[in-house]
Amino acid sequence: MKDGEIVMQMSEEKGTALLGAAYRHLKVSYPKFFKMDAISKAGLIASEILLADERERFVPREDRAVVLFSRHGCEADDIHYRETITDGNYFPSPALFVYTLPNVVTGEIAIRNLYRGETSAYVLEKFDAGQIVSIVSESFEDPVTDSVLCGWVDCADDNNVEALVFQVENGDGEEFTADVINGILTNYK
Amino acid sequence: MNGQVAILGCSAVTPLGFTPEENFRAVLEGRSELRLHKGEFGVREPFVASLFNRDAVRKEAYKEGIPGYGFFDTIVLLAASKAIREAGIDPASEKVQFVLSTIKGDGTPLSSSAAALREHFHCKHPVTVVSNACISGLSALVSARRMLLCREDIDYIVVVGAEVQSRFIVTGFQSLKALSEEPCKPFDAGRTGLNLGEASAAVVLGREGAGWQIVRGVVRNDANHISGPSRTGEGSYNALRALLPAPEDLAFISVHGTATAYNDEMESIALERAGLSEVPVSALKGIFGHTMGAAGILESIVSMKAAEYGIILPTAGYSTPGTSRPVNLSASPRRFEAPGSVSFIKLLSGFGGVNGAVLFRWG
Known part of the structure; x- marks a missing residue:
């Protein structure tokens, strides 16, 4: 869903299968997507929906930050990596290990869009719109940052994916507040 | 205020010492605890790392009034407690915020790594965990500085950075072929990779202070x-x-x-x-x-x-x-x-x- 409009609807698929279907539906051409862990896929798809209509994408820029929040961090990928280091099956996987960091999703979005600004990942004890709004608002203290792609991207495991992302800009317009976030959640739950 | 924030207290807890001064002396004198470990954490290949003597840390924590937590929580609380004492603030005050910087925490989801801080110091605000890969500690300082500049309801921020090593982390870096088999040689022509280390450190930030x-x-x-x-x-x-x-x-x-x-x-x-x-x-x-x-x-x-x-x-x-x-x-x-x-x-x-x-x- 984007700005209140349904972008695509699936009743069968969930989690990473849903993200794969979204990748095809949105006609994103970025084969690296298939190497990503669940949270990176979720962040990438959410950002593709958010940015679909933006003009002048893929031009290097330093003025847009990516600031994401989650509860589970990279736990979905940690589970897969741990399976490669058990006593019975000891083949540590570098391809899985590199995703065992909660901030890699922000890096993937930066790489895809050529954002050279700030990228930050925070893990919260639970979803907290107030905390998200404070930290995002404070990120504009960096004089280079004029725009922040931000929000909640959380994967407890491969079957449970949540993403609610925003493009927040310096300037006039609707203020980014906890009420705005909570209002969206109340309307669409 | 001109965009600066003051450091009111700090601490450093590593295998080389439990104070900033001891750790500074170790660097000055070239003393290191980077050693070859065989079989540690059940890792099959030997590796060089700087690891805590866990008993010594627990003794120090006991002296500091921190008994009975898991090891990761212990080093987090130890560093925080020392920095808080130096700063002379009341950690349970409404005016104090905590920020934790770690990559893997205690090996469980990071959101639970913050719980010990909240419980031990009776924090009034949710603890923010910054997990921004190897720059997490600086990210936490950047974030905490902005928080102090932007939020009138917060006067002090305790920023704690901590990492313990594990089978997870060591095997991961081994799989990337990133670890050196000897003590590492930064910027040297003969450098062959990194060594992992364990430590915790904390600072207490406030709006004003000398130093x-x-x-x-x-x-x-x-x-x-x-x-x-x-x-x-x-x-x-x-x-x-x-x-x-x-x-x-x-x-x-x-x-x-x-x-x-x-x-x-x-x-x-x-x-x-x-x-x-x-x-x-x-x-x-x-x-x-x-x-x-x-x-x-x-x-x-x-x-x-x-x-x-x-x-x-x-x-x-x-x-x-x-x-x-x-x-x-x-x-x-x-x-x-x-x-x-x-x-x-x-x-x-x-x-x-x-x-x-x-x-x-x-x-």
Whole structure:
């Protein structure tokens, strides 16, 4: 869903299968997507929906930050990596290990869009719109940052994916507040 | 207020000592706990790392009134408790916020790694966990500084960075072939990779105070690769550039210096592009190893101590220049004159393409 409009609807698929279907539906051409862990896929798809209509994408820029929040961090990928280091099956996987960091999703979005600004990942004890709004608002203290792609991207495991992302800009317009976030959640739950 | 925040208390807990002073002395004298470990954590290949003597830490924690937590929580609480005491603040006050910097925490989801801090100190606000790969400690300082500048309801922020090593982390770095089989050699021609380390460190930040200040700090992404630095040093260059012009009293830059081929080369390029090639540089990972979520805070605190004594710390493991661009390093301590004020930059970079730079000043 984007700005209140349904972008695509699936009743069968969930989690990473849903993200794969979204990748095809949105006609994103970025084969690296298939190497990503669940949270990176979720962040990438959410950002593709958010940015679909933006003009002048893929031009290097330093003025847009990516600031994401989650509860589970990279736990979905940690589970897969741990399976490669058990006593019975000891083949540590570098391809899985590199995703065992909660901030890699922000890096993937930066790489895809050529954002050279700030990228930050925070893990919260639970979803907290107030905390998200404070930290995002404070990120504009960096004089280079004029725009922040931000929000909640959380994967407890491969079957449970949540993403609610925003493009927040310096300037006039609707203020980014906890009420705005909570209002969206109340309307669409 | 001019965008600065003050450091009111700090602590450093590593296998080399439980105070900033002890850790500074260890670096000065070239003492390290980087040792070869065989079979530790059930890891099949031997590895060199700087690991805690867990009993010694628990004894110290007991003295500090911190019994009965898991080991990760113990080092978090120990560092926080020492810094809080130095700052003389009440951690249970409504005016105090906590920020935790770690990459893997205690091995469970990071959101639960914050619980011990909240319970032990009766924090009134939710603890924020910053997990921004190897720059987490600097990210936490950047974030905490902004929080103090922007939020009137918060007067003090306790920023704790901590990392313990594990089978998970060691096997992961082994699988990437990133670990050196001997104590690491930052920026040296013969460097063969990094060593991992355990540590915790904390600072208490406030709006005003004499002594050390955090002047500015930024985070920049390379937008290049998730597990390798930019060949052109893009993110580190941009992070440094945000702190320019260099202050006249800039004494040194404490670099990341992991001793991997790519990182150190990248940093030499970033420093040159920022016009900082001639500024003295030191790298501390030949002493502490790479302490991950603790590195930004630990290395900043040890650098503060050095600057107070007018010393540019030696880079253990370094002897022969090994980067394409010149870097002003030394294997022995150097002195500088600091009449009145002194500043230094702490620089880090990490997976996900992140780079962080923070400017500290005294006086």
